[in-house]
Amino acid sequence: MRGRTRKAPTEPVSPGDPVQFGPLEHWLGFNLRMAQAAAFQAFSRLSSDIGVQPGRFATLTLIAANPGITQTTLSRANGRDKSTLTPLVSDLVRRGLIRRTRDRKDRRTYRLTLTPAGHRLLDALTDCAQEHERNLDRVVGSDRALLLRLLRKIAAELE
Amino acid sequence: MRGRTRKAPTEPVSPGDPVQFGPLEHWLGFNLRMAQAAAFQAFSRLSSDIGVQPGRFATLTLIAANPGITQTTLSRANGRDKSTLTPLVSDLVRRGLIRRTRDRKDRRTYRLTLTPAGHRLLDALTDCAQEHERNLDRVVGSDRALLLRLLRKIAAELE
DNA sequence: TATTGTTATACTCTATAACTATA
């Protein structure tokens, strides 16, 4: 098996030479990574003047869709440890985008909601996301629904 | 537009409650990220006993497919700065997986090749990747070719 | 005892800028 994709050692690859991607080219895993990276960068460019990193977008959207959500629930919803949320939440509070209020019944938990400023910023980010989606639609055309279904299936079944 | 996805503030979301994903659910960008993360984690699990991080895989494959490639060419091939390659290459050399040899004509550049141990390790990783691809194939079924084409198109056209 | 959130710490991946050695 070894050597399948090797060029002869007498043809070293120099800057400017075309690069062979070998078996990577045919793998879904690799192309999923490349497509995701390209899409994320494109969205970052679109939202660069909003003043909040694109990584905050999902967090703000989840708080908007689940007002009063707790930090632990929120961290589970996007599959990260609760400790990763502490600095993120502090940052969003400091910017005046979200509000943390203690639960009356259970004084261990905080309830998260968006402030009016948070809603305005999320609306701006959502506009970017819609423009981004229109760009993606232009690329995938009529296969959009199928692509969405396949991506969801991958996320669900590879748990 | 604001409030489209908000629940009434009288129903706070507690741990255990179902979480609303709001508009995220319908966006290709978000689902691309979720699918990629799930696929990467699945591959990490499969390759966990090989003793090299899955992120090294693309680097090793590119060196195998382009023996004698220089660090600058390699860094461009996967879209990262050349400085990010220095510690990565040092690590792979220290593990005896790749060889760095100075070019005779241009003594500024190094030529990278896999060692026999590097080829053996890449073969093992490739076996994992093939198993991973079979798992993905089982998820996407007969839509594999279309999915691959769409992912490539996204990566290419969103540059 | 168990859970919520915080803190301390560390690791990966990435970037920019200034540097060296060669060209």
Next chain:
DNA sequence: TATAGTTATAGAGTATAACAATA
């Protein structure tokens, strides 16, 4: 001057473990 690679440094993003407050 320009290029290949290194170094120093920094910033996201993530994780684990130990902890305080509360249940």
